Amino acid sequence: MLKPDSKAPWGNHFAFLKIPIPKLGDAEATNNPLKFVMNARKIIKRKRSSIGVFLTAKYLRLVARFRGPNGASKCIRGTVENTSMAISNVRGPVEQVAFANKPINGLYFVVTGSPQSLMAGVTSYIGKLRVALLVEKDFIDPQKLKSQIEKAFEKISEAACREST
Template identity: 65%
Template sequence: MVKPNAELPWGNRWAFLTIPLPKLREAGAKNPHQFVVKARQIIKRKRVSSFAVYLTAKYLQLVSKFRGAQGASKYIHDTMMNTSMGITNVMGPIEQMALASHPVKGLYFVVTGAPQSLMVGVIRYARKLRVALLVEKDFIDPRKLKSHIEHAFDLIFKAACCSRTSPLAN
């Protein structure tokens, strides 16, 4: 990353992909695998066909260049004010880290101070996927949300295991 003309340049990169989540109706509740496939299709279509992601990233670079970090952060905050949930990801280290010769067992990432009621941070650390949730106090019950997410993961896992061919492999 630190070499000149590296494939993955060093530093922060911002882009936005605003997507509507498909509604979980009776069909989705009976077949959660279809719900995941439908959500993935929407994300893939928007990511591939939307030129707005690239324009937003370039615009943020220009704003940062001319107005500084505060101008870029104001634009990001104003954009996030119009959403109810945010998901962010960070590429973490492949190998385990150590601080003062003590191995770091787990590493989580989440954006704090965002105007959303729910923030999801995803990081891959030492070849393990880590997901962290940040919820608004007195608005979302964290225990109830956790139990619903665990139940949803179980349903999706069981549906995926029962499926002969998984379209998610593409």
């Protein structure tokens, strides 16, 4: 990326992937949480490879070129204002990072100032997945949300272990 005329992308790159949360009955979710995960994965894979994602990214680059960063920012904000929740991801370093010769144990990433009531930032650091949540004050109880997410991860993990054996 640092070499002149490099073909590697540099800077922030945006694309939007609007995904509805799959519907799954409570009894079915309790008995087979992997079905919910697989349905969500199927939707994401289908939408990720659609032409819409590519065209949105191209459109945002054109807006940034002709209207500047503020024009692109308004475009992005206009899109995210119509969503309930956003998930953003950043690929993190694969080796441990140090600051002032002190190793950093963990990195988290969250977009602040977004208009959603719930924002999730997903990043990897040294091969470990890290999820950070940002919730609107007095709208979502963060402790209850954390507890529910932990329960959901445990159920999914248990179901995956049962299915793999």
